[in-house]
Amino acid sequence: MAEHDYLKGLKISRRSFLKASAMGAGAFVLSHELLDFKSWVHAQTEAPVITFPTFCNGCGNRCGIIASVKNGRLWKIEGNPEANGNLGVVCPKGHGYLHDLYNPQRLKSPLKRAGDKFEPISWEQAYKEISEKINLILMDKGPQSLFWVNYPQSNHQYALRLMHALGSPHYFTHGSTCYTARNAGWVTTVGQLPSNDLSNAQYILIIGRNPAGGINLGQVKCIVEAKGKGAKLVVLDPRHSETAILADEWLPIKPGTDLAFLLGFINVLVKEELYDKKIVSEKTVGFKQLVEEIVNYPPEWVEKICEIPAKTITRIARDMAQVKPKALIHRGYHGAFGAQYLNSFQTARALAIANSLLGNINRKGGIYFAKSALLGELQPKHPAPEFPKMGKLDGTGVPGRYPLGSYGDGIAHAIPELALRGELKAGFVYHNNPLRTNPNPKRVMAGYKKLELLVVIDTVLSETASIAHYVLPESFYLERDEALDTKHSGKRAQVSIQQQVVKPLYNTRPGTQIIIELAKHLGVEKYFNFNIEEANQLRLKPLGVTLGDLKARGVLFVGENWKEGFDKLETPSGKVELYSETLKKLGFPPVPKWEEPFVSPDPRDPHSFRLLHGKQAIHTHSMTANQPYLMAISHRYDMIRLWMNRLRGSQLGLKDGDWVKIKSTVGEGKVRVRLTEGLHPSCVWLPSGYGIFSKHLNTAYDIGLNYNDFLPTYFDPTVGHSMSSEIVVNVTKA
């Protein structure tokens, strides 16, 4: 052919993306049934459907699911009825998130930054270059300059192990922007974070928490079950939430004053001697000091603070005392005191104390200590690294800084500050997106960009991944085997497992495998001479069940059944600490006392509001907004709006659906308004999950706003949480 003019000089190599398989190419025999697309499709409809138990990754609940596969592709998912956490149900987020498995925008191979874009590289090159850079940083700046932050997954212990193997104490979760005040309040008072026995309760009071929007399927089912048996549900929330829809009574409390309500509630219990006297005398310390403080908070005083009528506070306290111990105040989560206000820690304390006075601690229908499976250790077969010698630079657990913070969570939103100060130099971000989910994104971006090395492990190019030096693509959750999990613990402990349902489509790897391979390249392989299969077997060993059984069922009950009552709590006194000597020594009020929120809107300014936020049942943090079905629901029901009390809106000349401009000390933006009677007049409420600014997430890009855009960088003095409702905004018609 080369003799033809038009071929002269033409030299193009075959691309050869198709290669001869072991069978060898060329044996060309194609039946009509196979070649003809319609015939083939018809034949494939008869293929068998195979099921695999695993768990969902659409949010942090990790609900047990049964995934079905047909022709090697996902066919459907259903709830695993044996999983405590979701009791056979899957929420819209779980279904919507499936879309990402076949989403063209998924990451398909490791990426390396090249100027303002990325170039695909091999895993080997990625590991080699990352390890070389980290080892240089470790030599130059020491192990404390390295961090890992993740939204907790079942494999988080391997990330912690990696950081410890490298000598760094800097393992973080998202906790400081979510729940650390709540946890610390409970731990200080009763020694651990308990659960709610909702289905057996006769009276349920929920303060700020919104399990129907949040979303916790198991809890919603239990609430509905309890209501079916005649239980009363009262929701105390500035907003008429999805949970308030289920309630017998909604009390629109003034935001930031839940502590005052609880102090008034306790006041009634104490003054009218409605508390459980036996429990108080035998199982608590500091009742005398509590009484001395609590006399300051009669319901009439509380009414002025939180705008709930004194007689309502008294009635609720009396009604709950009537059915105690089957009366509970929900343990809470992010809302309304997980990481919201300056007074959130004391609110959690007051909540734990109020429950304790109802005598419901570890009682049927009350607050109970869930049974959790004690998994085995990898050691001695695989020795654990030593605990790092230095403390966390964020001040977690350090007297004078954030003494009540937990080592396991740290203060993740301090990372940008530490990076800007040059104390952190390199980090890994796994299954997390701090650029979108941490306060004050301009500051967060400045901090993360200052790092000499940022490695992000994700499935898509999130905001944080978009600025990384390297991006390591994790397989979608249905494509990977993962670590054992105890998330579904309850009245009886459960162990569950995430397993591969379909083959990975792209050049991606499971999170645990990435951690192990990183460790090997970083020279700490002696702590990681195992694979996930062996690790799961070792950790399952003490529970008396086999990995085969667990893989077949997805979830297994293990250990003893829960029993009512308790002997000794995990507090310094072994009892419920109504008064805490520990807090006194640390300079905090040993008994809860009223504390104003850090900032408050100006009541004389019609444009001044407190900005609240919360979840809608179809979105999780920043990871679901890009799912087309979930975003379609958002649009269909006009959910991407700022809620505002109708009367306040009319005073500003606003009509429902108008565009408004919101401005705080750190940010501004425009959004449409929803005027409603279902919100306290002093605040506006923004649904979380929107405001995506990664251009790689094209379904969600530039739609809606996010509360973090308006939140300054705060650290509360107890645990260093982000105080995410301490925002005053100015709202005007756009």
Next chain:
Amino acid sequence: MTNEEKERFSEMLTCLFSPPDREMVEQVHQGNIHAFFQHYFQIWGKDKDILKGFLIEGGPEINFRDLEEEYDRLFSSEAGSGKISLAESFYKPWTQDPHCPLPFATEKGLLMGDSALHLLALYKQCGLELGGKYRGMPDHLVMELEFLSFLYRWATDKEIKRFIGDHLDWITLLREEFREFHPHPFYRSAMEVLILFLRQEKERLEVECNG
């Protein structure tokens, strides 16, 4: 055109829609790509203006950088940043299985649809397997064009007609998508050549197979 020429033509199209490399850009720079297609356009009596995009001015290095950036902007899928999908599944309902309960069962815009599964089955039957680059996208345009070149070597006209009818029927949708992003002239020409070739072949196969 002989089947051997069509095989080469399909290979050339595969090359145009693959990420640009220096060899291809060098061939463009030397005018060899233009000459190759011009030859057939003369035979077909088609307007050679369509091929103008293959006459790129400037040095090979600059052209390489420009084409690489443009390919990345338009098609790059590794980083998920490309604007235009080159996978057949993206343009068709995900599955035709009427029993599939997934919410997106009949939606477009996803990968690994029925067409991808069908191609995997065809490749397997022909003793072929996917190279790593297009893992997860067996119905990517370059895979389909490479398979087409394979068919020109081994298959009958009837089988080729079936394949083009079933699997290269989405190219007109791709062209519509393409126009929205104002591509570099090189890719405009590549797209028009592809459309013209498939149209010619469909017409020819209609006559050959149905008499």
